[in-house]
Amino acid sequence: MSLNIEIWQRDATTKRAVLKGALDSEAQTELKEKLDPILASDVKALILDLAGLSYINSAGLQYLFMARRTMEAKRGALLLVNVQRQVQKVFDIVRALPAESVFSSVEELDRYLDRIQHGRRE
Template identity: 40%
Template structure:
């Protein structure tokens, strides 16, 4: 199985990367290369959404790639959010505690509600994350 990546950039403030297939020792380099192009296009303080709904498998190499993405986004005041991981992928994150639970969402609707809440809090003068 291979890894297929596709992106959707609604704005420089938020981009979505769709991962399809397997993220493992044979494919993590594809993700790393794609990030070299995508991350610089996301504005300071922006959000990168990784849609994992079609990701069937993740290995430790894939976890390292996602950790590098999160580190890079944080260095620029941004966020990395994971959307709709399949149960087996979510279980890997839970086991290794690779991603805080509040950054994993079961649907786009849940993600949008989270993002709406953050924006509402900032507009109300409370810029602390929920």
Template identity: 50%
Template sequence: MSLDISIYLADDRALQVALDGSLDTHTYGQLDEALNPLLAGTVRSMVLDLANLNYISSAGIRSIFKARKTMAARGGKVLVVNPQAQIQKVFDVVKAVPMNEIFASVAEADAYLDVMQRKVLKGDDD
């Protein structure tokens, strides 16, 4: 199976990534290669749309975990949206992505990011 990656850079701080296919031992390098230069920049939020991802292996989980770790180091977030049931099950089992960072839609994730941005701008730590 192959992996297609669509990346949309909303601005220099917000990134949307859609994955289509299989994120596994054979394809995780594609994701790492596509994200590394973007994550080295000023991106503070990444929405990872998994609606068309039909398989993920431990290598794929590590790739997502690595992106989360890079973003967290500078106060950023990686949010997962639209995971299919089998992908959600993998996330539930390995706990690679906290449940409060998995959303049913991009709109739901955008609303969460908006609230978080407002808190940061107000200096609210709640």
């Protein structure tokens, strides 16, 4: 799986990142390299356009949660737009999880996320 990332400057305090492909463990490293400098800058709004994002796993979710916390800490915002249905399902499920751990490992969570995004049930 691969991820293409394009960064656009909307205005002095807003950047937009367009993600195309899959945000898995390998792609998360590339995303981190591109977005960390933005997160450390004076940008107040980071827009992630997910129209082309077809897949996300726990590594991708973890990075997005960290990016959101970073933006909130500097009174900014991480905004997601054009979220594809299968990726939205993942976001919905994660928000619905209770505070206690439901999955015994990251690997188990990734297998579950893979199944729901590809329409397979066990």
